[in-house]
Amino acid sequence: MAKYIGKRILMFIPMALLMSFLIFGGMELTPGDFVSNMISPDMAANMTPDELNVLREAYGLNDPFLIRYVKWLGQIFQGNWGYSLSSGVPVKDIILQRLPVTLELALTGLVISAILGSVLGIVSALKRGSLLDHTLTLAGVIGMSIPQFFFGMVAILLFALNWKIFPVGGRTTPDMVHWWEHLRYLVLPALVLGVTQTASVMRYSRASMMDSMHKDFVKAARSKGLPEWRVNLVHGFRVSMTPVVVLLALRLPMLVSSSVVIENVFQWPGIGVTFKEAVSAGNYPLVMMIALIIVIMVLIISLVLDILTRVLDPRVRLE
Amino acid sequence: MKKRILSLLMASIMVLGLAACGGKEEPAPEATPDTSQEQGGQETEAPAEQPAAAEGEKILYSNTGPVEFFEVPWWNLGQYVHSKLLFETLIGIDNDMNPTTETGMAESYELSEDGLQLTITLRDGLKWHDGQDVTLDDVVWSIEQVMTPGAGMANNTLKQTCEGIEGTQDYLDGKTEQPAGIELVDDKTIVLKFATVQPSVMLAMSLFPILPKHCLEGVDMTQIQQDPFWQSPVGSGPFKLEEVKIGEYATFAPFEDYWDGVADFKILLNASSAESDDKLVTNVKAGLIDYAYTKMYSDVQALRDVEGVTIDTVPVNYTRWFMVNQYPKAAGETNPLSDKRVRQAIAYAIDKATICEQIFEGAAMPGTGTLTPTGSNWKVEGLEEYAYNPDKAKELLAEAGWDSSRELKLAYYYTDQQTVDLMAIVQQQLAQVGIKVNPYLLEGDVPGQLNTAPTADGLAGVQWDLAYGALSALSPLDYYSRFAEGSSGTWHGPYDETLGAMVNEMLSTADVEKQMATYAKIEEYYADEIPYIALYYQPVWVVTSEKVAGNVSKWGNPQFYMQWDIQNWTLK
């Protein structure tokens, strides 16, 4: 086991390297660079190409692609994460400040979608063909097809502007003393994130649950005279949980990178918005590190998942 | 084994959770930690009004708080609220963008008859927020930074004006310690001597925020924005930074040593971009914005019926236009757009009045033959207005021998819905007179694609025929100064000697009356030539809550420094 984990961790290095090269190359292929993005077209009307070139030189953008990549990589190997091109703030500081904020939102949303999705999925599977099942299926289809930002806007309109139960957005205010005071700000974005993610978890756990409810061991469990809840949960759900857990866990890094919309709608100061802005500004030191961290998260989570599926399903062997 | 892994997992989840929560337990960086005592006195005076304020202080909410950093105020001269709060301009500016001594650092100023010498005397007792005195050293240092080559973070008019100071080149070459044209009379008075007349000298100096030399000395001007200073800057304006959470909010406390009154409220800025705050409507409705301005008419539509919200229209120098490329794209060709009849035909063929009515419900004004916005006192009335006239357009096209199989490439770079609609309307209207247009979105290096000089053998440097763009002019002079020899106007069309000579005449004086006289001649000539076609002139809108009502009778252009006197407001 330890050997296996060690081997997997060693594999991270070439994979992360490859990914970093691909991302760097991808950034290179997108039109425009940091300087052309920094200057608004209205302003640029008054700047000469020479002036722009002086700026490019200053930001080290005139070197060829490979040289810039190697320079960046060299920095990373020296433990230096670099500095944001736009603000000059160390990339490490930005990530350390923003990533936990996004993880807080993403994890809460994930937990909400996990609980809601699996409960509704189980109910739907057990009441297969009933009105409830059809209603949930329909709601799921609607839930999957309505964009997050729309959900967010409606939530803000109802809960924040009309009923004034929760704030419209943000995460902290200057008068907060205790850390839990900001949880009020977490409710709406986490709920919207969770609810919009619920549909797919529900579909998945419904399918998985139906699959396992047709298995002989469920009939066998029933033949032991076990009460229905025990048959459904202890035997049916427990087995159908493995694929659902895999789905959920794999979703976490995606949630981090795809939380842009929710963060934007709710003014949540997380890494998603930072990432989006860094990408559109061509701020490559920041983009590279965030992307790399997401890649490493995916790698770590897939490792944790392997171990977790081993725990959930004793048939699985690690090698 | 199983249990151990489960507990390991639980532990790591908890660690993550703690990390997420731990982030905000750290104290936020205090910008000026020594303000609490002075504040204490005011807290008791101010009656508790805002439920959101913990200690019963009054808080004014606004937007354009820092998303990544506080922007260097030399580029966008007052576009951000925080620039106006933290920094003060060298000479004051009033709401018509004229110099004044009612605001700003200068107690007095005098421009010589010939416009070549500007004498400025600073007020007594000006202080930086960190307690240091504001001195002429700061002024000189600021001027020297702006004139540094590659100072990407300085406004062009400001930069050109500073470069006009005598001895700039010698200073930049390292021959002198200080430009020869900067003369310190005593420790309060400075004389700036210009080598040539700087037409916008007064405007530039009244929009020139002075930065503290002692905080920024030695900084590389090309990367001044990346200096840590801009994470929590120190200025000399009416408010000082109290607490900042980059990307979330920034709070400002009244600066107790400000010369023109001390406010009895704090200011909180929500982080947002200055260009367009897409949370504006929501935050205004939620009471999180008491003052903001917007260029988006859709915001006005969303907010005009909200109770307690006032929307004021402020006319500004903002023109949306079609830039026209007159250079041929291949050797031996003639670009039909170099024929002014074709340009006139395009102007006639677009129903600008209906566009303003349909897209802006009449809030924008239709373009005429000249670039100056309708309502500006620089605009010359009675010139050809190019009202919608498709028959005339067809006539002109026939006269010019227009080849209707030719397709014009129309570039644009805004991505909002209004622009997309507008492009479709224009495409359809031009098609009606026989001009095929193909609109396309510019992506990537937009500045480079918009402004590239023609090649040595006279071929176009740009790919488009028409480009939908905007000019937010600091002064009306900016509309036509681009047609001077060698300026950006000549990148899209050959230098016009008649126009160029008039522009030179206008720019060779700092006397506003003389400038206006030449300006009128330029307008008259321009209305017939129309090198660029004005589509519409757009105002900006100032949105205020009940809290602010009654404090400002007339707004200046909120995109720049203005005389808004915010430190003396009374909040309701």
Add this chain to the structure above:
Amino acid sequence: MSGESVISVKNLKTYFYSENRCNKAVNGVSFEIERGRTLCVVGESGCGKSVTASSIMQLLPKLSRIEEGEIVYHSETQGDIVLSKLKKNGKEMRSLRGKDIAMIFQDPMTALNPVYKVGWQIMENILQHEDVTKEEARKRTLDLLIQMGIPEPEKRIDQYPHEYSGGMRQRAVIAMAMSCNPKVLLADEPTTALDVTIQAQIFELMESLKKEHNTAILLITHDMGVVSEMADDVIVMYMGNVIESGTAREVLKNPVHPYTRALLASIPILGKGKEQQIEPIRGMTPNPHNRPKGCQFEPRCDFSCDTCRESMPGEEILEGTHMVRCHCWREVPRE
């Protein structure tokens, strides 16, 4: 059939409903299961054998129900209980399931939950029905594993099903079924998934359990070899009906129904050598939604007459308990 009946099935009709059609899977079946005896139910796939067993256990799938007839369990302590009238997953039914009546499933691979230890799954049955502590339940489980002949039971009890071999898994399933000493054991083709040597061991095991605990066994199979080996009584089912029944001796020595005879002819007989003729039954079982009007076997029968096409034959007693449903059994040539 003689002796003490433990389960009486009378005119059982179990129908399946799907896509607005009705499949009469079990269409009027009667038989008795007797204490200490093995009743074999024989027939091809789809003849209704498994549905009959599921009907007794009330473990029918959602879209099926007992339409007519009754199933009575003659309990030694509680008197007669009409199983077919109990609520499917009600308390009474559940208290009998796994305790008085237990079931062994066809495929031990799928009958054990893959994510729980084998011992845990057996204990679950004991703890469900008996008021014992976990330690006692574990002790009993261990005893069961020993009784089933599972090697290294102390180690095996804490292993997962996938760590067991196929034969061991079926022993574990039987252990689970036997854990509360049931009065009736329903075994639904318990050895189909196993190889022949293991098969023999499993049957031996069941045989000894029957002798020891006087358990009644309902053994479902399609294998006539198994029948001759195990059965005390036999019923032959075809398309939801019993077409021939009696003691093993009566039916196997003197099969009268053409279908029974065909079934017997379709299996090789041990010792006859590789030259023996094996005759598969010609044709296919009819579509349950589109049944023949008369005798269900008529389309495949070599001896059918016009009457066969017209009506379903009634029950006819040949001698003793030997029953047959065939119009033309007299015409069928005897060997």
